[in-house]
Amino acid sequence: MERKLRGRGMAASWYGIARTATIDRAGAWAELDDGGTAKIVTGVTEIGEGILTLLAQVAADELGIKPSEVTIGDNDTARSPEAAHAGATRQTYMIGNSVHLAAREAKKHLFEQLADHWGVEIDSLQSFDGEVWSNDSNLRITMEEAVVICKARGVVPVGSASFTAHGTGLDPVDGSGSPWQTYVFGTQVAEVEVDTYTGEVQVLGIWAVHDVGRAINPRGVEGQIEGGVVQGLGQALMEDYQTVNGHTSTHGFAKYILPTSLDIPQINCTLVEDHDPLSPLGAKGIGEPALVPTAPAIMNAIYDAIGVRMKSLPATPEKILEALNKKTHGREHYVSAAREQRAQAHRG
């Protein structure tokens, strides 16, 4: 038997978007502001996933300005409309659509004034990247000028919106119900190398394919997938919060082992964009689903490499060696060879 063996495994997954088995909702306010900028107020704060940038993109695209011209305040129960919690892979879907709709309403008020001012049909108006124009004419101004015109006519272009996702509760007896209105699917492939002397597993490659609906910021989506994969890898191979009679024996990062830069596989992301038909943006979500298939794909790859089925996570070197010992008669030989090799390296 070779010391280092490689293998590949795969796993598929699915997940629901937004809060589970209940109606989910989120509200937002929008204002096209002086200078052709915009204010968005909603119950959101960045938890790292990139939601502020995403919402700025959504608002900017709908209003026709640049994302950097959008101001989003932090989440504050006394100052912003309810958009509920930062979790459940719901922020892009719930708040994204809510901001999109609020921005649409603010823009409608501006366009009504501008269409009247220019004497053109409202449907002929378009805006992008800080400019507003009418397709029926050569009229074209900046958004800054458009806001001045709108306000001079006595109108502040504001909008508000609420977005709803219609989940239903589960039947208490048979669990039937429609817990979400939107689902995502994914598939990951893992390639591993197992050191049969030490039991260490290195993940060399992950191919992560996920349906995210419409990708608002592809690089941001990749970041979520990469982060999810590495958390999945941690759970698969090393992380283990342990207690002994209720007392933890893993009280800090010296004992609780986390993936660091040397553990990271090459992660190859592929986005499947199956647009959500039930929401104006068409986006879904990726925060949680990215993690789901990683650990089983790695376990399936370990099996492919060494013929040992790891059914208990994490697959630590100790557990891998124990399983290999049970599987392979005469494994003690390898273990003593490894010990001798280490001793030699030490002497050298």
Added chain:
Amino acid sequence: MPKLKIDLEVNNRKISKETDAHKRLLDFLRDDLNLTGTKEGCGAGECGTCSVFVDGKLVKSCLMPVAKASGAKIETIEGLADPGSLTPMQKAFHKTGASQCGYCIPGMVMAATSALRENPKADIEEIKERLGGNICRCTGYTKIFEAVELAKAVIAGDMPEEALNEEEVGKSYIGHNVRRLDAPSKVSGRLRYAADMKMHDMLQMQVLRSPHPHAKIVSIDTSEAEAMDGVVCVITSDDVPEQTDGFGVFVHDQPIMARGKVRHVGEAVAAVAAEDLVIARKALSKIKVVYEELPGVYDPEDAMKKGAAVVHDYAPDNIVKHIPVRKGDVDTGFANADLILEDEFSTQQVEHAYLEPEAGIAYVDADDVVVVISPSQNITHHRHMLSHILGLPINKVRFIMSPVGGGFGGKEDMIYQGMLAVVAMKTHRPVQLNFTREESIIASAKRHPSRTHYKMGLKWNGEITAIQFSMISDGGAYGMSSEGVMRKAAILSCGPYEVHNLSVDTTAVYTNNTPSGAFRTFGGMQAQFATESMMDMAAEALGMDPFEIRRINMMKIGSKTHTQHKLTAASLDRCLDAAETESRWEKGTPNVRGDKRSDLGGDDTRAPCTLGARFTNGKNTNEERVA
């Protein structure tokens, strides 16, 4: 408190200051100089969020007593570039999206800067090794590696500076890689998280935590602590209205502070608010709590046995929640099966390990509104619960969500905000509580561990005829998100496959272990780990390719889910096709064929890493090791 006169240079400014002798360089930078870009993530030199340069060398400032820095030249994240500008490394982090929550990022930028200062030609393996002392929990490091390589190329002149600029927009900002708007504040250390905020006249809080997993509280004597100079107040459950005390995401079973008994090690028993952190810490040792230890339960299966110790009186069977899902007729399904596989799977408890430990501030404003600022993932619900507990109108409780230094579900539970509010109301002074890493680990929820018994019936052609799935999870001492986690685990249990006959049960159980709660995937991962393992085992038994068996069973448009929801959209077919193509998958039965595969390796994999291999043939081995 013993004082110390310190002379040193920080970011090219000469500093001469008297400070407390016990301080670490980290405390001196943050508290005395307000340089809060340097973060505390673990206080033990493990995570790297506090990395700074001392005389040009990368150092973890939590491990250096400030006295040792006397006479040194210190460079912090704030000193890398002039205000308003960024170094190429910081710009590269911005460009590639290398910052997510941002809490590790100042330290990561310092480590990356150090890597290229030490060796401007470092290859990717060396860069990875040099970043090895810095933990990032959000990004999966991939975009960080990309950033360092980009910065390296720009600094070396191999790429133009324009490579750091944002991509040009096409016809829409949707689908465009807009650079993160929050990144400049994160890569420069300017963004203030809750622990970085200071208010005038602010008190510091410390929490006395239970040393026992299960014990009756006979008495708490706070008099000696309260009499200490600098202690402003000590609170216990006596300061919270008993009738309304209790919070939780689903069931409100957790008091603001332990009431009558403690149910897990680390549970809050009392809290001190004092003029400074040192006094608050000292005061904790003056609080006398008499406990009467109770028998505990530490295993969910033991906890369900008759006669087991009861964790919560309202749940004499220790069951937090059981979720059943039934569809079709499993008996018929198994009777029609050609092959039945049965096995057990288990997953462990997992710590969120966000780099930002819990932190918060509370104060009462001029309109008598109780304001709590914290990185809570659910301020909407926290406001509801706290106004109910404190008996205040909902508009007299205000929650502000501070930038979250990583959450992953672990900051959904209101485990400390209540104590802050009570002190603010009692003292009418702002009060701050910053958890240590150890406190964060014992007091916050974990990912539910799971034990799953799995039975799957299949036809020779690979079609699943029936699944019986039963999962037991240790919910720990409080309900937190257990109910929802069990629900999601049950709904998703049997994976993205249309199964006509299934019987699914998920059960969360109270024990005296650290509570389990919300964690990215909310039960979905635990359940699908079992399913996806079974699918491969079935594929091997049936001699089928793993993609093939999944295609045979996958959900499609019109499929009915496990909860009998008819799907109007489904994309698994596209995901499977893309994964098979992109990974250059070689078809075959998963029967330990690793050594025969021809699809291994290639540009889309990394080389295996052997620690120290970089040095074995090099000339400067010893020099490098000493450095």
